[in-house]
Amino acid sequence: MAIPTIKLKPQRPERLTHPWIYDNEIGAGPGADFTNGGLVRVLDARGKTLGVGYLNSRSKIAVRYLTRKNVPVDDAFWRARVQAAFDYRAARYAADGGAPPAYRLIHGESDGIPGLVVDIYQDFAVAQFLALGLEPWRDVLVQSIAEITGVRGVYERSDSTVRKLEGLEEQTGVLWGEEPPEIVEFEHDGSILLADVKTGGKTGLFLDQIDNQRAAAREAVGRTVLNCFSYTGLFSLRAARLGAKSVIDVESSVAFNAVNAKQWERNGLDVPHEIVSENVFDYLRARDRFADKFDMIVLDPPAFTKNRASREGAVRGYNEINRTALHCLRPNGVLVTCSCSHHLSTAEFREIVESAAADAGRSLRLIAQRGQPPDHPVLLSAPESEYLKCLILAVD
Template sequence: MFNMTRVQLRRGEEGRIKGGHPWVYRTEIETIYGTFEPGDIVTVEDHRGRFIGRGYINPASMITVRLLTYNRDEKIDKAFWRRRLAAAWDYRQRVLQGTRTDAYRIVFGEADFLPGLIVDKFGPYLVVQTLALGIDRFKDTLVEIVDELIQPAGIYERNDAPVRELEGLELRSGFLKGPFDPLVIIRENGLKFYVDLAGGQKTGYFLDQRENRAAIQPFVKGARVLDCFCHTGGFSLHAAHYGAREVLGLDISAEAIAVARRNAVLNGYGDLCFFEVANVFDALRELERREQRFDVVILDPPAFVKARRALEGAIRGYKEINLRAMKILAPGGFLVTCSCSYHMPEDLFLEVIRDAASDAHRRLRLLARRGQAPDHPVLLGYDESRYLKCLLLQVL
């Protein structure tokens, strides 16, 4: 799939890419020398013809080339894929050593120098996503290598993410090694969770919040806790596990709430955790109207801003839920507030939270700035890999 095609950049466009960013946008390309098929591996050069890197090309995508290597002499063959996957697996074995979990991300796309590839581990099973045309062409080879390296009991493909359509790829899902029951139980921080590998959001569960869920321990003992956008109860069950006296979880998805209730029973907290299907925006206003008070409020919404053009609306959404949360927090209570939107940078997120506090006539004490779990590593030079913000605040 490697050919002699050369993608030459416009003058002045090479700085970001030489600084470690793995994407070449369509607007940065001056000329393409040679012929290619979408998904082929090509060479990227600066405007003077000097080698920058090698990656796969897709002219249908705004991200036209995704770089795999900056080494002129490195061949993209089966040995290359094996080195990359083995390095990703070794990294997880190191950074997760001693943690009480059997569910984590093994490959995080570009941050593991495997653009477009996601591999998650849920107990003895793996879930694979190939989200770009170039990596999808190598799927069979990648699955074969992952199977040899990790020897999972089964592998499931979750290539039903709409982002594949932007790459001209079909949506599909199903067993790559199996079949097996896709409803599995994972372990995290001493708790157990049902995860639906076939029907859950993303690849089945939000693994990136693992350490943040554990970080609420000092604040929830004896507390009345409200968990907004609770999904299948990750934060809720951790709050109960760490000594909360009462937990209420809210989510608009009836399917997620049903799993959250099962998770509460699975861990012996069925009489402590209560879950309701609700629009969180409406529910927060209703709780304020009823003068309800909580000691801890957790806000972990879905991405409000998936594109830069949606930022203004996202700012209003983040401000609204944080303002309402502050109004129902008891004085001295704690707010755990998150954003998983890359287009909402942390400084702007903090500014939105400060504005919300001002309108709510509350003062804030910032206890911690947190991000995603280390199995979702941040690659310097590729800011898109640092997407999750989690702030722990005391509301005074």
Template sequence: MSNAVVRIIKGKGRTLKTGGMWVYDNEIDEIQGIFQNGDIVIVEDFDGFFLGKGFINTNSKLTVRILTRKIDQEINRDFFEMRVRNAWKYRTQTVDTSSCRVIFGEADFLPGLVVDKFSDVLVVESLALGIDKYKLMIVDLLKEVLMESGIKIRGVYERSDAKVRLNEGMERTKGFIGEEFDTKVEIVENGIRYIVDVEEGQKTGFFLDQKYNRQAVGKLCKNASVLDCFTHTGSFALNAGACGAQNVLGVDASELGVNQARENAKLNGLERVVHFECANVFDLLPKLESDGERFDVIILDPPAFTKSKNSVKNAIKGYREINIRGMKLLKDGGYLATCSCSHFMTPELFSDTIKQAAKNVHKRLRQVEYRTQAADHPILWAADESYYLKFYIFQVCDEK
């Protein structure tokens, strides 16, 4: 820990003072003392009132990320062990831990760090310079804590290859932490078997946040014709097939993802019911409509159309278009599951966009459920960025 003190401008730091985890560059009045980027510093209000301790990086607009608000708490191995134990205990109390997110950054008070557990493999994503210095220690602590629960971790893979690392002045990196192992890992979720490619798959290899949303949609799919858009490695499609769907089409633009989805279908004996096509969803939906295709259930699970405030308007157009196309392809009384995984697309913006889409195609929506991310991706109310997944299920009816 350095001896540096970050002083907040008078009247600034409102998010921090209401429980947030970040200090932005434009909230800082001065930095007193000597430090290196990545060091632990003290944060004080303009009048010297202690606000917390966190790691600093002047390369980033998120200049300080808070680790603790206790003035007498040392940031050492004992501190990180406490954080890791708390994170694991929370998962054991709230979710199926066979595969789950065990650390979710700010929401677990370990800013900039994500760790997913896929069966007996950990995948680590480090997104901030300060936490990167403690990454290997935290991995070792996780192994120890999981071993106490009878879980022996056979391998750890790092997927710190997100572009956001560049904002921290860091290089993108990926590779083994420790001994090498087969990076295609079999997991079971909701009774469905998947091969997760932790080396080449999107982000950490599999989207655990939709675990219970997949169950919620599955129960509507018995004897149904189902279209799963942006299927990735086939998770919604396979849940639909396992729940008794008559036929399922999963679509994704990634050939790697579609090939893996087909393997997953075979793994579950569903290849005769669940089929996959590599295509651009925005091109395929109008083609299906012109061909006269209609479905009982449609799932729209797109990637984040916006990763900044500046591109929200274009994102709204994208969400509106796919929802319009989806509603047109549904049979009267069919079900639409639609979601957004961008925290910049607020719940209000997303619901307004869906409402506008329904109005444009003269459809009436009956809300079945509103859901969000699984509990292993906890939402910290003081950290808006932790609340990112909005998930609706509607029954879509023609106006009569």
């Protein structure tokens, strides 16, 4: 069956390899009878075929490429993509004896399935369908995920606001097999972790931070630790497991804190632990006025900017939170500071933290600079896929 075509305006060289086409880059096509979410063949300004993708004229990201090759996009195509994503993770974790009990199976464009995120939690897969073009292929994708991974159930968490940008309603529920429990429990690095896959953040946990949590915990031995924007407290749990003297978690969400408390109880640790339900900025400003300081502070905030228009405000926010945290650290302390804003590069984030240190009158030495784990791969032709930054710093 013939695929409708679109023709692009002249593009800069770097745009020719990017997996997205913005709405203002399309010169002509695909025709008035085209249904959004369908496939289109992409031609450059001279008429040369660049590939096939799905188009949504209601979205700023109008086209998401699926393939640059002359291959049919059918059920076999999608199953092969899911299998390739599974095999990629198997290769990355082969030296560990296999994948961990929780990991990211599909990471959107980086796995050639734009708009799809799938995380595995023990025996359940949790999926987010975030692009209109995925809707016609739901059944084959869900069936492929179930068959290839061997999970007991596939649960949908398409409750992200990104869906609205695609003209889609948010939706959740069982897609295949068994319904997951309210809390999925699994063992990892000797700890029992809890994931609220139905109503928690993202798909239940922020799996991209697991390796960074491990690295940060190595610096926590014998230290008093303050974990800010703690979510369910995994930075703190791992720090306590490796020898932290005490930990305090600060998180504004009462629901997340309830999971944190239950998780701490399930692990039976005797390290002093306090959970504070408060705005982090307010908490740090208040602590700055007291002489009692911390040996280690973790900052893992949500993205302060999700578009370029709010970038300036985000820079101020990152500066303030890092500057205030540095005021609350003892000499020879450790600061673990993170950003998941892809509109800030690693170099820009480092400059912000360095500026905050200068404002606070502190000197920083870089212990480690970290990013995303191997199950959240960065696609080099898509700078947006590299979003996570984690700096572990010695503070004089």
